[in-house]
Each structure stands twice: as C-alpha cells, then as structure tokens.
Amino acid sequence: MSESAGIAYCNRRYMPVDEATIPILDPAFTKSDVVFDAVSVWDGAFFRLDDHLARFHDSCDTIRVTPPVSDDEIRQIMAQCVDRAGFANSVIYILCTRGRYAGGIAFGDPRTAENEFIAYAVPYYWIVPKDRVETGAHLWIAETRRAPDAAINQRAKNFNRMDLTRAQFEALDAGADAPVLLSTDGFITEGPGFNVWIVRDGQVVTPGDNLLEGITRRTVFDLCAMAGLEAATADLTAEDLRGANEVFLSSTGGGVIPVTRVSDQAVANGAPGLTTGRLSDLYWRKRAEGWLTTPVADLLQPEVAEAASAE
C-alpha cells in the first residue's frame, strides 16, 4: 500500500483522512466537547499503547464520555488505520466526542448524548522543525497563560487550545520555534504538544501542575532511572528555565528534543546538553530494542486485513 495523507476511522468506516468530517453543529466543534490521545508508531511498532489507552480513558472519565467501542476494538482500529495508510512511522489519534444531544443546538442536556469514537493515522511528525532535534530548539516564554485546571482540566487531553495558539503566535512572531506557557500562578506548565524539562545541579526536573502528564514525560522518568539520573517534579519559574544547565522537551512527536535558546538567550553554552543527548539516544535505542512496544502486525486480525486488501 502506498503512502497517503493518512487513514481515518469515522462514522464507523475507514476512509482517506482528508475525506473525514464532523458536522458543523456537532458539540465536538461548537463546544470543543471532545477528548483525545495520540500514540506513535515507529518502525512498525506502537509505543506504550496500553499507557495511552489508560490515559485516554482517564480523559474520557474526566469529561464524562464513554467510547462506544471496546479497548480491543480500539487497538484493532488503530492498527487498521496505520496499516491501511502504509506508514512505518506514524502518529495515531483516538478521539471520543460527546456527540449530538436532544434539546436543541445550543443548550440541550449533554448527559443524554450518544458519544462517538473517531481515529486517524497521519505521518509521524516532530513538534519543532526536525533539524532542531540535532541543533536545539528556541523556546519562547509566552505572555499568554495556560488555562488553569479549575477551568479546564489539562490532565484531560483536549482541543481547547486557544491559549496554546495565542502563545504560538508570540513565539513565531519572535522568531522562536515554540512557546511555553506559565500558569496563572506564574509557574512553567507546558507547550503545545510537549512537556518541558531542565537539568540543574545534576538533577532532571519537570513541572508537576496544570499540565498534561505526557507519556513521553513518564518515559523520561523511566529512562532517568535506567541511566542512574535523579529526576523530580518541582515548580519552575521563567528564571529557572533561563538559568538551567540544560533545557529539553519531551513529546510523542519527537521524543527528547534539546532546547538551546530560551527567549533569545542561550541556554548555558548554547549547545545541546549532554544529559539531553544521553536521554534522547536512550529513548530511541530502547524503542528499537522493543521496550514497551507493540508491533502493528501483531494486532491486525487476518480476516479484517484481508477484507481491507480486497477493497
């Protein structure tokens, strides 16, 4: 099967991702009433698939939706999307939307809705321009603040991203690669699609509040334990970022990515950090070794795959 823009599972059937749509009256659009997760496939294997599924269910529970498909069905749909798209390297999205509900367009009862499941596989991507993975990214500390958990629970992975986009404009206008947002309390939270880390005094540190707890963030904690590095969560300020020995990002879209500039100022000597490089190498080596991976092929049910190839 040749490369494509991607394959979606939408309205209970597979289709080219560019043909998949949602109604403009769907509350998933008009109220951003939807949660999602995003899992990477590298060299034909999912990474931490069950961890992503568990977090997806946590997100669903938080906004009170239930996917109308079992976990086995979700795994099968994800494998089908990436296999039909012909991707060796991919990011697969899974979404649960509130769905339409009775009582009119605007203010019906969301408790009566029939929740819906959507999935799609797209080519693997990096959350900063790919060459920055080698040379280091320029991170911008935005004026825009991250919406607090008391309003929008950021542990539920969601599309209410107007704050992230506003911060992204700040970063791009300044010539930087990506923004990081402070909480309303003034502490570092996260950027669009990634967690932020610093290395200081030999310790690897990341924020713990008002953010999505990334699966790659969890992986960095695991890798630090393997490498004998001390890792912890702490409240971090903009000054902590500027004064760090190293800064890096963690994301499903790129793994461990060095940051060499913060708001127009070099981090330490301006080169990617040694600890960052060690963690990045370890991340890709462990994946290549099959650590916590699930081959896509192992999930494909033969009869479903055959039906696909006959289409």
Added chain:
Amino acid sequence: MSESAGIAYCNRRYMPVDEATIPILDPAFTKSDVVFDAVSVWDGAFFRLDDHLARFHDSCDTIRVTPPVSDDEIRQIMAQCVDRAGFANSVIYILCTRGRYAGGIAFGDPRTAENEFIAYAVPYYWIVPKDRVETGAHLWIAETRRAPDAAINQRAKNFNRMDLTRAQFEALDAGADAPVLLSTDGFITEGPGFNVWIVRDGQVVTPGDNLLEGITRRTVFDLCAMAGLEAATADLTAEDLRGANEVFLSSTGGGVIPVTRVSDQAVANGAPGLTTGRLSDLYWRKRAEGWLTTPVADLLQPEVAEAASAE
C-alpha cells in the same frame, strides 16, 4: 419555503445545515481555532446586526483571522440562510476559522493559513427551558471556574467551552437550569450563552470582567436608560447573587430572563422580579417597534433570491 433544521453557507455554497461539515484535521476542530457571533431574527428582522458584525470583527482581530468576505457579503449570506430556511424567528451564526495551514497536521505556521467563513441559520432558541421565561430559572453557581482572559480572551466569542460544559453538568446534576461561573479571582463572570444581572437597592448591576460583552447586555444598559433605571458594572460575588432583590439573565437566545432560584435558594420572595419583567417587556416591545432592527427582506438581493428559488 417550508421549515427545516436550518440552512448553512459552508465551502462557499448553501446547503441544509445537517449536511454541512468541517474536516477532522481542520484546526477549527483540532485546536478550536475559530471565533463566531450569533445574531437573532425575530418576526423577520435582524436585531442590532451591525453591532454583532462589529463585535465579530473584534473577535477576529483578537485571534488574528480575517473573514475572506466583505461585510456586505456577510449580510447577504446571513439573509440568504434565514430566508432559504424559511424562518421568521432564527439565530444566525457567523464563524471565521483559521483554516488549514502549511507545515503539517500539528505544528505548522498558523500565520500562513487561509481563513474561512461559515454561516448558518437555525430555529430561534431560549438558553433555558422556554417556560422559565415566565416562571423564572434556577441558576447554579458552579465550582468550575471560567478560563481567565490571560489564557483565553473571553471578549473574543469562541468555542473553547470545556469549562462551560463542565459547569453545565454541575447545574444539571443539581436539578438547576443553567450554571454561572466564577472567575479564578472568585467573582461572577457569565454562563453558557448569557450575562448575569442583579437588582439591588434600586440599581441594576452586571459584572464587567472576564466575560463576553453581550449585545443583549448592551441592550439592557440602553433599556435601563430609557426606563430611567440606574445601571452599572461591578465585581459581584456569589453572596451578592444570593442576597439580591432580583436576578436575571440577558442573551440573544431569549432576551431578558428572570432567575428565581440561585443554588437551591429562592431569590427574594421567589417570584420573577418587577424590574426584570419591565425590562423584558421593554426588550420585546422595542424590537416589535423596529428599534435597531433590519428586516431580512431588505437585505435580500433580488437576483440572488431568484437564483435561490429556481434551485
């Protein structure tokens, strides 16, 4: 023309609103990167159309999008939607989306996007069950807070409504009709689709911060001036609401709506307030008299209308 679920203008053509869709990869969905406005038509006439258009442009400016259509075209499209739907009473939505942009699904450059315009007319609705307009609504002070302007500028009318929906669940679970949200600072902001007012010591008061400045809110200030009532903005707490002589809501979806219970407690004697009733009566009387209204028929260009009826 018979009644319908509504008519949309989407992808530069008119269609039944239930057939109008957006791509699942559109940032208007995946990042809720869109602003909108909603204008009412009652008895065949728009209310404060140009005020809504001015606010729509303010919202667009805030998130840095530009509708790819002129104001004359927007007025024409709105009139066509409501006319083709056959509605005497309607709410017409206008949206400007960021649109797709280069650089991949997740983290391209939004400054390069081609912004898009969508409109649709749906039947007129009330933001609480309609009988509450007579009997009074039960308003619930939610635990969920409104996302602060420092994160999401609520003066730009937007679909990042996860906080509003979470608060709506609180209200419905408690048996109330609708929620009102406090700011992170603890002051009353707004509810889903409406502003909140109290009457105390003969003064009509509404909050001024961290909220959308409703066109009906502006109208209430105008009506107060006509009626010789003193009106003002002030920081209001939950206690101010519970202790008020009267409480009411203002919305494009229902006008001036009395609140007779706040979080399970009667407002004053539990009956709709006299000042509230006076403002509601004045609202509908002034509209019927043609104050600040624009008949739909006056906007319809004959040649477009003829092309429509020939379809």
